[in-house]
Structure formats: structure tokens, C-alpha cells
Amino acid sequence: MTSGKPIDGISRWLTDFTRSVVPRNCHSHKDYWRPYPLFSALAAGCVGVEADIWLSDNGLDLLVGHDRSSLSSERTLQTMYLDPLLTILEHQNPQGPITPVEQARGVFDTQPDAALVLLVDVKTNPTDTWPLLIKQLEPLRKRQFLTRFEYIETPPGFVTKKGIWPGPITVVGTGLLDRATFFNQKHRNHTDYETYHDTFIDAPLSTLAQDNGFARVPSSQPGAVDQIASNSSQLWSADDAYYASASFKTTIGSVRTGFTQEQRNKVKTQVQAASQSGLKSRYWDIPDWPIGYRDYIWRVLTEEHVDMLNVDDLESAARRGWTQGYLRDVLWMTLVSIYLLSCGITVLVFLTRRSQRQNACARDLLDSHSDSNLRA
Structure with a gap:
């Protein structure tokens, strides 16, 4: 292994794995801890990976690691994620530049329109860290490999359309990244955020209904979950955010004796708020032991239509059909x-x-x- 990735990882992915891997809605939590960062998640079919990034002491690079003691100049966001992804996507799209309205093929041959979500957890001052990330994304940006919000003139008639244009990679910022830094245009190539941006922010799932002004409509059925009525005033929209995330332990609490009806209703309400906001719901900080307990939580979250499972055990997540034990x-x-x-x-x-x-x-x-x- 060199620079945090297997020496033959890219070549093996392109020749062996891509033909048989089926994408699944799982997110590789702390992906950089794995023996083969990025590639282990891709081989399992996970459509989300996570990297904790730290600004280097000289301010010139983004290092990847859980804490400062684990950082190394050889383990960077570029060497572990951005460069390998660029190589894979160039192989998947040998035809060269595509038109603005076309979508490049993604990393999975079995589902080429599936996007891989790169969740970037900012661990250092976002004012300095986030602009460097924007800069390092330029090679992917030039090849139109990033999901983006953009105004585009589309044929026939070349009518200007604005909206989200899917790409093979969706970059989402979380951690210390705040709204003010995210929306700041000083570090972007495009001066107007409202006409172009290719990064998105992680919205707070636990307060999403309140933030977006959704009204709770009490259900007429005893014990049933309250419904959410849409409101035109939204703090978090799909034009700016991608995930809506929350800590499972903090938001839902312990379910060791099973989900209570109140806990299950809370999940339903939060998932509904994310769905009506156009965002993908995700819970992190999910217990991982005992395995049957973890599988039970996964199963319930899947039944309640949570969009992305935050997982440490990739093989179990990919296997599905989780134990009823x-x-x-x-x-x-x-x-x-x-x-x-x-x-x-x-x-x-x-x-x-x-x-x-x-x-x-x-x-x-x-x-x-x-x-x-x-x-x-």
C-alpha cells in the first residue's frame, strides 16, 4: 500500500470488480480506517464514503485522519480519494468532454447513473479549509464529474434551465463547515453562487422540520405519526444541501428493548421532513454491538425508508437480509x-x-x- 491506497487498487477495480458490483444505499463511515480506503467501500457497493479532513500545518494540503496524531503527509484527500476517483471516471468516460446536459458515467458499471457521495467532515477552521477543498476539486470539475447546481441553456431553442445536474460524484460538507463559509463566494471560480456551485452541505435532520417551517398536522389515528405540511419558506433546500443527518443516540436514544412507538414516530417524522425537503436522510452514531442489535436498528431504519445507512461493517451492510436474531x-x-x-x-x-x-x-x-x- 502507498499513500493510503492499494498499489493495484485502481487497476483491479477497473478490470475485476466493476462488472459485478451492485450499488447499495450504505455509507462507509470512517472510510479512511479501512485496509483499502475508498476501494473497500466500492467493492461492497456502498454509494457513500466519508473522509475527515484537516488543513496541513503549512496550509497547502488536506490531510485525512481521525485525529491529529493519525495524520501523515502521505495520506491526503487527493491521494486517497480525488486522484483515484478521477482515474476511475476517466476510464469510465473515455470519449472525453461531454455536453453540459449530459451525465458522465459513474464508478459502477452495473448502474452507471449512480452517484458516489463523498462526505467531507471538516475538522479544522472551515474558513481556511473549505476554499482549499474547492480548489482541489478543479480536475473533477473540468471533466464535469461533479453533481452541480447550474443555469444551462438547453436545446431545442436553448431555453435556460436552472437546477441540479447529476454527476458521478456528489461532494457534501459537514463537521465544522458552517452556512456562512459554505455560501461565501470569495473562494469560488464562479462569482454568483446562485448560478453555479458543485458542493453541498449537510443539513441537521433533528431540527429540519422546524428550520424549514413545516407545520405538524396531528394524525386522527391514535398512536399514528403526525403528518408534516409543506411551507414555502425553507432554510435547507435540495439546491444547497444533500444529506439531512443526525446522531441516532442523541436524537432517537437507546432502543435496546425495541423501538417504542414514540421513537418510531420520530424517525417517520424526520424522514418525512427530509423527503419533503428533497434531501437524503441519514443517521450516524448507530450502535454496532451486539450484531443482532445493530442489524435490528438497520432493519427498522430501512423499513422507515431512511435513505442512507451509516455503516462500519461493509460486508454485513451489503449482504442485507439482516438477521432476525x-x-x-x-x-x-x-x-x-x-x-x-x-x-x-x-x-x-x-x-x-x-x-x-x-x-x-x-x-x-x-x-x-x-x-x-x-x-x-
Whole structure:
């Protein structure tokens, strides 16, 4: 391996894997930790990868890693992701430049119109970090390999149309990236954000309904999820954002004994808000153990039409047909909890009784000593 990628990764992908891989709505969480960053996710069919980026000390490059101690000048966003993706896409599109309204072929031969989402988690000051990312995307931008918002004159009649024009790669910013930095045009080639941009931002799923001014319409059915009424005033739109994400643990909470109706309704409401906003719903911080518990959460989220599964175990995510063994795991956890509780109670009772016996013995000894003194 060199520079964070397998030496023959690109050639193997182009010759061996691409013909049989089926894209799946899974997101490779902390992708850079894998033995083969990017390529492991592609081989599993995941249509999303994640890279944590840090501005180098000299401000000239973007390093990839979980924390500062793991950073290396050899592991950069360009060497691990941007350059390999450019090579793959150039191979997939040998015809050269395409017209503005055409969509380049993507990384998956089995579904060439499927976009790969590159989620960039900004870990350093976005004012300095994000402009460099915009600059490093230029080779992909020139080849029209990026999903973009643009005004385009389309035939016949060359009518100007504005909107999202899909590309093989969709770049989404998250982490420390804020709205002010994202919308700042000083670092962009195009002076007017409203006419062109090819990066998108991660919206907050937990507050999306409120941010976008959706009104809650109480359901007439007891226990059913409230409906959401659209509002024309939206803080987050599909022209600017792509994902709507939230921490599962913080937003939904523990579901070790199963999703409550309230928790399930919350998922439904949040997914509905994302869908009506034109965004893809995604939960991160999903428990990954026990495996049956994780699979149960995955299954419920899929049933509730969450758009993207945030996963660490690529093989299990790609396999689908997840185990129904969650109840077994719940029973196991319940029995263990009961056993530990009973052990704790037993120990507490034992210590209490021993303390009582010791106190009784001490009193008897004291009484005996007092009687001896009286007789003396």
C-alpha cells in the first residue's frame, strides 16, 4: 500500500470488480480506517464514503485522519480519494468532454447513473479549509464529474434551465463547515453562487422540520405519526444541501428493548421532513454491538425508508437480509441484566446480614463485658 491506497487498487477495480458490483444505499463511515480506503467501500457497493479532513500545518494540503496524531503527509484527500476517483471516471468516460446536459458515467458499471457521495467532515477552521477543498476539486470539475447546481441553456431553442445536474460524484460538507463559509463566494471560480456551485452541505435532520417551517398536522389515528405540511419558506433546500443527518443516540436514544412507538414516530417524522425537503436522510452514531442489535436498528431504519445507512461493517451492510436474531440478543441481555441485578442484590443482602451479625456480636460482647464488671 502507498499513500493510503492499494498499489493495484485502481487497476483491479477497473478490470475485476466493476462488472459485478451492485450499488447499495450504505455509507462507509470512517472510510479512511479501512485496509483499502475508498476501494473497500466500492467493492461492497456502498454509494457513500466519508473522509475527515484537516488543513496541513503549512496550509497547502488536506490531510485525512481521525485525529491529529493519525495524520501523515502521505495520506491526503487527493491521494486517497480525488486522484483515484478521477482515474476511475476517466476510464469510465473515455470519449472525453461531454455536453453540459449530459451525465458522465459513474464508478459502477452495473448502474452507471449512480452517484458516489463523498462526505467531507471538516475538522479544522472551515474558513481556511473549505476554499482549499474547492480548489482541489478543479480536475473533477473540468471533466464535469461533479453533481452541480447550474443555469444551462438547453436545446431545442436553448431555453435556460436552472437546477441540479447529476454527476458521478456528489461532494457534501459537514463537521465544522458552517452556512456562512459554505455560501461565501470569495473562494469560488464562479462569482454568483446562485448560478453555479458543485458542493453541498449537510443539513441537521433533528431540527429540519422546524428550520424549514413545516407545520405538524396531528394524525386522527391514535398512536399514528403526525403528518408534516409543506411551507414555502425553507432554510435547507435540495439546491444547497444533500444529506439531512443526525446522531441516532442523541436524537432517537437507546432502543435496546425495541423501538417504542414514540421513537418510531420520530424517525417517520424526520424522514418525512427530509423527503419533503428533497434531501437524503441519514443517521450516524448507530450502535454496532451486539450484531443482532445493530442489524435490528438497520432493519427498522430501512423499513422507515431512511435513505442512507451509516455503516462500519461493509460486508454485513451489503449482504442485507439482516438477521432476525435481535429478540434473542434482547433476551440474552435481559437475562444477563437480571443475573447481574440478582447477584448485586444477593451481595447486598449478604453484606447487610453480615453487618447485622457483627453488630449483634459486638453488642453481646459489650453486654457480657458490662455484666462481668458489675459482678466484679
